[in-house]
Amino acid sequence: MSGSSDITQDGKCSAVEDLLSPYLDGVVTPAEKALVEEHAAACPRCAEELDSLRFTVGILQKLPNVEVPRAFTLQAPARQQTTLFNFFRNASATLVAVLLVLFGGSLYLRSTVPQAMPASYSRTLPAEEPETLSQSGAAGPQRLESQGTPAVKAAAQAPTGVAEAPKKVEPQRALAPQSDAREQAPMAAAATAPAAVDGVPATAQPPATAAAPRAAAKPSPQAATGAERAPVVPAEPPPAPSSPSQGSTPRLKGGSAEGTVGADTAAKAEFAQAPQAARQGEVTREQDARSVETRVTQATEPRWPLLEAEIGVGVLLALCAGATLILWARRKYF
Amino acid sequence: MAAHPWLLPAEIDLVKASAKGDTDAFNQLVLSYQQLVYNVAYRMLSNSEDAADATQDTFISAFRKIDSFRGGSFKAWLLKIVANSCYDRLRSRKRRPALSLEAAMDSEEAPIDPPDPTIGPEAIALKREFLELVQRGLDTLQGEQRLVVILSDVQGFSYDEIAEITGANLGTVKSRLSRGRADLRDFLKQSELTPSRFRLNK
Numbered sequence: 001m002s003g004s005s006d007i008t009q010d011g012k013c014s015a016v017e018d019l020l021s022p023y024l025d026g027v028v029t030p031a032e033k034a035l036v037e038e039h040a041a042a043c044p045r046c047a048e049e050l051d052s053l054r055f056t057v058g059i060l061q062k063l064p065n066v067e068v069p070r071a072f073t074l075q076a077p078a079r080q081q082t083t084l085f086n087f088f089r090n091a092s093a094t095l096v097a098v099l100l101v102l103f104g105g106s107l108y109l110r111s112t113v114p115q116a117m118p119a120s121y122s123r124t125l126p127a128e129e130p131e132t133l134s135q136s137g138a139a140g141p142q143r144l145e146s147q148g149t150p151a152v153k154a155a156a157q158a159p160t161g162v163a164e165a166p167k168k169v170e171p172q173r174a175l176a177p178q179s180d181a182r183e184q185a186p187m188a189a190a191a192t193a194p195a196a197v198d199g200v201p202a203t204a205q206p207p208a209t210a211a212a213p214r215a216a217a218k219p220s221p222q223a224a225t226g227a228e229r230a231p232v233v234p235a236e237p238p239p240a241p242s243s244p245s246q247g248s249t250p251r252l253k254g255g256s257a258e259g260t261v262g263a264d265t266a267a268k269a270e271f272a273q274a275p276q277a278a279r280q281g282e283v284t285r286e287q288d289a290r291s292v293e294t295r296v297t298q299a300t301e302p303r304w305p306l307l308e309a310e311i312g313v314g315v316l317l318a319l320c321a322g323a324t325l326i327l328w329a330r331r332k333y334f
Numbered sequence: 335m336a337a338h339p340w341l342l343p344a345e346i347d348l349v350k351a352s353a354k355g356d357t358d359a360f361n362q363l364v365l366s367y368q369q370l371v372y373n374v375a376y377r378m379l380s381n382s383e384d385a386a387d388a389t390q391d392t393f394i395s396a397f398r399k400i401d402s403f404r405g406g407s408f409k410a411w412l413l414k415i416v417a418n419s420c421y422d423r424l425r426s427r428k429r430r431p432a433l434s435l436e437a438a439m440d441s442e443e444a445p446i447d448p449p450d451p452t453i454g455p456e457a458i459a460l461k462r463e464f465l466e467l468v469q470r471g472l473d474t475l476q477g478e479q480r481l482v483v484i485l486s487d488v489q490g491f492s493y494d495e496i497a498e499i500t501g502a503n504l505g506t507v508k509s510r511l512s513r514g515r516a517d518l519r520d521f522l523k524q525s526e527l528t529p530s531r532f533r534l535n536k
Contacts, residue, residue, distance in 0.1 A: 018512060020512070021508070021511055021512035021515055021516070022508055022512070025486075025493070025511075027493060051532070052519050052532045053515055053516065053519055055519075055532055056519040056522060057487050057515060059464075059522075060468070060484075060487035060488050060518075061488070061490075063468060064465070066372065066373050066376050066382075067369075068368050068369055068372045069386055070386070071364075071365070071368065072364055072368045072371075072390050072393050073361040073364045073393075074357055074360060074364065074394065074397055075357075332355060332401075
């Protein structure tokens with residue numbers, strides 16, 4: 001070719017130069033392929049370009065595969081997450097079980113609450129005393145208060161023997177005679193040991209079963225007086241202010257004075273009168289029982305036991321369940 | 335030149351299991367692809383430590399993101415992650431001018447496959463030196479060109495596969511490859527190690 005074609009050659013060279021690389025990869029059109037081959041045959045510079053390019057690609061292809069310095073498998077991050085997730089998941093499950101156990105315990109304790117609430121009971125007692133005690137003709141409220149707790153305890157036990165009298169009513173009735181009976185107990189014991197032992201509860205009970213709460217307050221020595229009043233008492237179930245005062249003084253006096261003698265006869269008299277008084281007093285007693293019962297139920301409103309523990313466990317459970325959920329979400333949607 | 339089958343049926347189950355958080359299933363994928371990923375990273379970064387870090391980051395990131403893998407080539411998806419990891423490291427290298435290219439490169443070429451028994455130790459040493467030269471030459475290339483050259487000539491991917499990995503169109507792939515090869519050729523021409531007929535000074 002003549003020198004005048006150098007310009008065209010240069011023009012061609014640059015055009016071909018861009019095609020050299022695709023040509024080596026065989027991604028050129030047939031026309032382009034022909035162009036490159038034709039030009040390379042004629043142009044030494046472009047031929048050399050093609051040659052050196054081919055060598056470079058060859059060298060790159062011969063670059064050896066490098067060995068991995070170690071395995072790149074995942075361990076620590078995933079495992080750590082799993083362990084934490086597992087911990088909170090297990091903690092949540094355990095807390096659910098604990099909560100259920102507490103709940104069961106609450107239900108169980110709740111059903112046995114009424115017998116197990118002496119504290120609140122004695123608290124309410126002084127308030128009710130004037131009424132009930134006036135009915136029963138018990139000794140001064142002070143005396144009863146001081147002996148309230150032991151009396152209540154004894155009273156709680158006292159009614160067990162009696163079939164009819166409601167538990168809640170019994171203690172009240174038994175309270176007064178009990179306090180008196182305590183006074184007379186040593187004396188009664190002196191008189192008749194077994195009788196006294198039985199007599200104490202017996203004294204409490206027959207008077208309790210006797211007509212009115214008032215009558216129940218009268219201890220054995222007062223049996224006679226009590227018997228006298230038994231008919232009177234049913235007639236007037238509502239507390240009469242006069243009666244307590246009436247009852248208290250004579251009873252007190254009678255109690256101390258007639259203690260020894262009264263114990264025996266009183267017991268017998270009481271037993272004799274018991275059925276009578278019982279019949280008479282039953283109606284009134286029932287009426288009183290109901291009113292007392294409501295008062296007592298109100299007084300010993302049973303709390304939900306273990307509530308604080310349940311709340312605590314519930315809060316812990318919410319936290320653990322929340323943590324479990326967060327970790328689960330992180331694992332899944334990282 | 336190695337052939338790379340694009341989508342293996344057995345992989346689909348492993349990918350699905352991995353998406354559910356099964357690290358054992360994912361680790362099987364790791365073992366399958368770690369050589370490829372590490373080599374691409376090594377050729378990109380010229381440094382075995384950086385390459386190891388990039389590889390680990392790639393697999394950790396892949397496990398986290400595997401939920402978002404919507405099918406297609408898992409290999410291409412994985413290589414895209416390592417490519418981005420390498421780009422990030424190259425950018426941060428530039429921000430630290432004190433670190434020269436020489437320092438960034440390994441002092442020695444990384445351990446390779448058993449050397450050719452047909453040539454003598456001198457030839458092996460020469461060869462090793464030459465291979466180091468080639469790696470230095472790769473290091474002079476622009477990031478995008480370097481990646482395309484590595485994927486095409488070192489790893490044997492086709493233009494279409496490279497387009498899928500890089501997310502670029504065919505024309506861009508063609509021009510990047512052409513430019514990268516030419517620049518590397520020009521670098522090699524300056525060295526005595528290059529065969530005389532290709533050298534600038536003959």
